[in-house]
Amino acid sequence: MRRSMMFIPGNNSGMLLNADALGADSVIFDLEDAVSPAEKDSARILVRNAMKYLNFSGCEIIIRINSIDTQFWKKDLDEVIPMKPDMIMLPKSGTADHVKAVASYMKEVEEKNGVDRETAIIPLIETALGVENAFEIATSNSRVKAIFLGGEDLTADLRCKRTKKGDEIFYSRGRIVMAARAAGIAAYDTPFTDVEDEEGLRLDAEFAKGLGFTGKAVISPRHVMCINEVFSPTAEEIEYAMEVMEIIKTAKEQGKGAISLRGKMIDAPIVERARQTLEAAKSLGGIQ
Known part of the structure; x- marks a missing residue:
């Protein structure tokens, strides 16, 4: 069962080295937002080498590649797919066609490198278009095993303020859960971004669980224990x-x-x- 998913910048060698010791059920090696354009190539190689030479037996490995409107996403897949990550996270998934394009290229890379299993996809839904197309995205390809709500980019797209209470993403949260459950897959909630507010974190996590989310992402190791506790049966x-x-x-x-x-x-x-x-x-x- 995947409860907590922690983002780790792809250019942070220290966190990459200790990824499986941070307590999260899954770690997301981030090649997108956490990495500047000038560092994309080096981060991609760093992540590839970490997966090649380190043993991450204690957690699931997810790679957040760059979005398909960039020049980087195919290079990301070329490097990481041969390392057999558990999942590929596709940011800014707006339509089913976005997922299908990535799935098609993933198949090419797998066949080229003799990878004997399909790598799963978790679309990251963080635009108004993606929210409205959530069910079509969730059912777009057999590789899609979960969908994920990204609140920060979504509120920027909605042109509204991101708040701790989260009223501005209430509709989107419900839509994501409904689409995921209708498709028979998991749904993961956006991170709570105030590292210091532990009470706010717990309330936000309990609210997300109450809506039907399977688990929740975190951006700090300090949040992992709380999320694991909230999303575990008592x-x-x-x-x-x-x-x-x-x-x-x-x-x-x-x-x-x-x-x-x-x-x-x-x-x-x-x-x-x-x-x-x-x-x-x-x-x-x-x-x-």
């Missing part, structure tokens, strides 16, 4: 889910059509939520 949730599954099993054995637990009828949605809770807990090692 001991009480796991206990209740186990009770639900046990009582359903008993009801089936006894031929009962209706059953209650703690004074509440147990219906199909409750059973499904219990199943999801236990699945998440198992993937995180919380239960066997």
Whole structure:
């Protein structure tokens, strides 16, 4: 289960070296916003070499390439695809055609280099066009395993102020979650950018989880623990889910059509939520 995804600048050798020790489920080696045009080539090589010579067994590796309206994205893929990253993050994904173009070139690079598996894609949706096309993007290609909301660029595109409360991206958050769930894939929320505001971080993460997001990105190692905690099932949730599954099993054995637990009828949605809770807990090692 992927709860936290931490951005690491592709030109920061120190953070690259320690990427799997920062506690995040996934790390995003960023070749786009974090790297100036003059440093694109060197950052690309640095990331490639880090993946080639270091063992990142403790976390998933995602590469944020440059957007397809630049001259850099194909060079990014040429270098990193042979290293077999877990996912490619495509920034400024505005249409299904953007994803299809990248997927097509990824296939060419994989075949050329003898890569024996498809690298997944996570479109980063950070424009009004992308938000409105979220479902089409989510279903554009079989490589798409999740979609991701980028709040900073989105609010710039919307010409509004980015706030901690996030009212300005409420619609976009809902649209992203709805599109992802309809497509049967995961949805990841934008980072909370105030490194010092731990209370604000927790409130923002809990709100995102309440909307249905699978996890949340971070820009600082200081935020990882909180995000992992918020997006992990609690001991009480796991206990209740186990009770639900046990009582359903008993009801089936006894031929009962209706059953209650703690004074509440147990219906199909409750059973499904219990199943999801236990699945998440198992993937995180919380239960066997």
